[in-house]
Amino acid sequence: MIAASFDYVEATSVEHAISLFAEHEDAKFLAGGHSLIPMMKLRLVSSSVLIDIGRIAELSYIEDRGDHVALGALTRHRELESSTVLAEHLPLLAHVAGEVGDPQVRNRGTLGGSLVHGDPAADLPAASLALGASMVITGAGGTRVVPAAEFFLNFLETAVGDGELLTEIRFPKRTGAGWAYQKFNRRAMDYAIVAVAVQLGQNPGIALVNMGSTPHLALAASAALAAGAPATAIVDAVLEGTAGWNDANATREYREHLARVLTSRALAQAGYTS
Amino acid sequence: MSLIGARVLRKEDPNLITGRGQFVDDITLAGTVVMAFVTSTEPHSRILAIDASEALALPGVLAVWTASDLAGLSTLGLPGLGRPLLATDVVRFVGEPVAVVVAETKYLAADAAQLVIVDYESMPAAASITAALADGAPVLHSVLGGNTVFDQPFADDLESDFSAAPHTASLHLVNNRCAAVPIEPNACLADWGPSGLTLWATFQAPHHLRNTIASYFGIPQDTTRVITPDVGGGFGAKINFVPEYFLACALSRTLARPVKYTQTRSECQVLMYHGRAQEQDVDVAYDDEGKLLALRVRVTQDQGAYPDPTGMGLPVLTTAMAAGCYKIPKVAVSWRNVVTNTTPVAAYRGAGRPEASYVIERIIDLVADQSGLDPVEVRRRNFIPADEFPYATHSPLAVYDSGNFAGAQTELLTLFDYDALKVEQARRRATQDEKLIGIGFSSWLEIAAFGPPGSLEGFGHLGSWESVQIRVQPDGSAIIYTGASPHGQGTVTTFAQIAAGELGIPFDKISVRHGDTATVPQGIGTMGSRATAVGGEGVRTASVRVVERAKVIAAHILEADPADIVLDGDGFAVNGTPSHAVPWSEVAWKSFRPLEIPADSEPGSLDITVFQQVPNFSFPSGAYCCTVEIDRGTGEIEITGMYLVDDCGTVINPLLAEGQVHGGVAQGIAQALYEGISYDANGIPQNSTLMDYLIPAATELPSYTSGRANTPTPNNGLGAKGIGESGSVGTPPAVVNAVVDALSHLGVQHLDMPITPLSVWNVLEEAK
């Protein structure tokens, strides 16, 4: 319930945040705090200093940039959920943001925070994979862009290195294309046991929640989708590359079954026809 | 004018809805320091060493105690099997406290607790009944030889009746271990100074705690005070004597500072005693018409690591109530209590009776299934008829007072269209993909209003009465003091309602005080659905006596005969002459003025104390139906309807009564579909946070549809039976019966709780 002690500094800009990180040993960035603080309270994670980037105002925006929409990393889930720009051009993203946790979590949690945490059980990382997003990472050495498919490296480990910040996420527009998000959980506030995100149209994508140690882009199924294969073939391909396991919520067989059922339902809900 | 049956809003609300409630952690005394536990991470180990040096070196840390610092402080619970306040040489469950730290603030106490290093030597653990009873199982308490604390065998196992029976049905049932999860975890604040000890605790029985604390420390009761302020839910789990109360007092005495303990949720999941945790083997013999001929129930109760007195009594109640609403010629029961390397088990809403209703309502559904009879019809054929009360059962504890089980079932069937639902169920079964419908019934009853003389004494209480003191104030308002100890039930409102009608004093001029041993005469506490049935009756009888005395004074004022005085409007009048009247306020005022009352009267006579007893338990009953839909693709279960007919006898406040039912039903649904404390084979708890112990939110629960039945109890003048635990007794079998019904066409006859989508899917897969 009570975290170990740490020091606290506030970053006023991205550059400031990066230089603060270089100044302090064992520092962590604090955005919305709704992934980090729960872990610190249970003393699963500790840090000698938290660098609060949560007030860097210029990191919170939703901008229509013609062929894509750019979101600042500190944009809160609730802003994604209620954005008219996203409702029109990226309805999958708006919807998935509304599925994260509960209203209080959505009021504080940020898109960037969720992506950098990189939890395979979280909703937005999977959505970013299905949508073919690009992550803009800024560090002392400059800025680089990493596609979502190369962003989630390992369990809770992303391409954002020590001292770097995820600053912007770019989503190619999906205006008018079908989409669906099928989330299976016990309680509405819970993480998904399994979830499937489907985005149709140009460069379609299918991504899975909780089917591996990272958020999972179902490459074979996405390729089958792009090739216009029958829904059954897409479902048959969706488990490729996944690594199921047994836990309190699901046996491996059940988890894989859910992935297939939810994929089938998502395709139908998105209005897919081969 | 009587307020019995009136939908009166609660006096308790204004403080609570404005954040002005006072829960233990809200209370601050000057100089308070904070106590925190160091708890065992091992289920069954020897403690080799405890190193507190780093913790003690932390600035702001006042003390670190282990068992060796507790000389003279005895164990809790059963003699010979007692639980030490801090583990001595052996820990017996994960979470058992091994040390306690005291620091200036809770942040420092948390830091200090992390710095205490404990060296364990692991031993094999037995974390389930099966493991504890296996050959060569590790023994938790060497004095027992094995892990069975007590075994009550069958007096007659009815084997010849079963052999001769036309048909039999059998089930092995697991009543899953649950955590009470009051939203307020445990907390206490002990202030032991030169003039005595005051202990604030979130507890359900302040006098019981006071008496026990005083006896434990060998101090007089008159200088020992216990206060139970606002209590954030109890559900039976805040009635157990757990080490924190005693340790906080001992530390306060030694440190000469007030000591506060506020439990975290993760601690609460392993430290607050669990409920249920029973396994049951049930057999019935029945004839071609589905009439039950014989019932045989064998209960095995998991007690956890240290048997608790109340926990030991759970299977006694289960076996006493095992025959439920039915007339069964022969009933045989037996039980045994087993220790395991888990959190101790004691009372949790229903305390032994949900387990009983589960047994009988599951087996009678199996009888229906095996005989091809409708489950409503099979029940109807076996109900105890409405004119056979009082009804003596196989158990001397259970003489049912009143009930109309067939009537409640009939009322239930008016709440929804059973026939149409069955037609739809059949139609969907014939399709490939449509969600399956299940309809589950539960005709249940339970034993409440604890209890007749001797009943609570058997659980260690001082008596089975409840105290009520009514004092009319000089201005005509009244204060009621009671040993009842509510934690959400609305007792203050209910008691004021009862008193208002009897006293003729307005509801708004009656206050009810509880939860402080300094101001309330002796008390027993709130548990076993007794507050209204016993305490409420005490309010009634005390009110009647106050009015008798008030009439003497009114007669004196009106120069009439007390026998001719009646309650009238806001006071008293001469019968038949309403203009010849005196207001209550004047009677009250004069009751204190010797020159204005009869010469042979004493001032202050409008002060009555009653220790209310009841001659017997009461038996609330009801008929519930749960309807579900099952998603064949995922196994997901959705409750589409929850129909509830409750018979608690007289309803004092229908709004509060319904609230109690809803809360119990919610916990019943949660037990059936969501909850279940689990330990792995090594005794490590698997769900000790609210992230993985699934308490449902509003999105997971249905709306409820209620009807009503009413057979008053003859056991008290109110006719009220109690209702606090009813929902949790009647609901789990209704839910399980519904899911089994949904899958019965696949040959499913039983599924253990909690029934999860995974367990449903496994069934669906197997059926393919």
Added chain:
Amino acid sequence: MSTVSVSITVNGERRTHEVEPRVLLVHYLRDVLRLTGTHVGCDTSNCGACTVILDGAAAKSCTVLAVQARECEITTIEGLAAPGEPFSAVQQGFHQEHGLQCGYCTPGMIMACTALLAENPDPTEHEIRHALEGNLCRCTGYQMIVNSVRWAADHPDGIVPESSDAAPSAPAMQGAES
């Protein structure tokens, strides 16, 4: 142990203190400001008993550091009723419809309901339940909480109509006995 100077406007009043960075907002409210109406019920951000309104949006104060709330505006349960008024519409709704029993989850529940109605003044039952998916109650079974929110939606000024049968002197209910 380093501290940070924190100024937060709570219930309309600007408060300033030195706090350790690790202090949770809920502990700052309870232990430093002595506003004990906001409660702690869990340690994994599930129960919602700690819900306050932070810059106009419901937030779980156990998952926010006090330092993160610098220069923010917070309303707690104590600040809900307008000055001179005893209860807000939501508070009155909980009273009218028995939306509380033990009262421990209630402040957080009322704050979450208040935030809901500010965004959606006429919610359906489904919308109410979903708005409360992060607030646990162990006493009520939630039906009466839903009824309480509907009462507040139907009576946004919080005024109890004259004809209501809520008065304690109401006659005994018909149908109390079958």
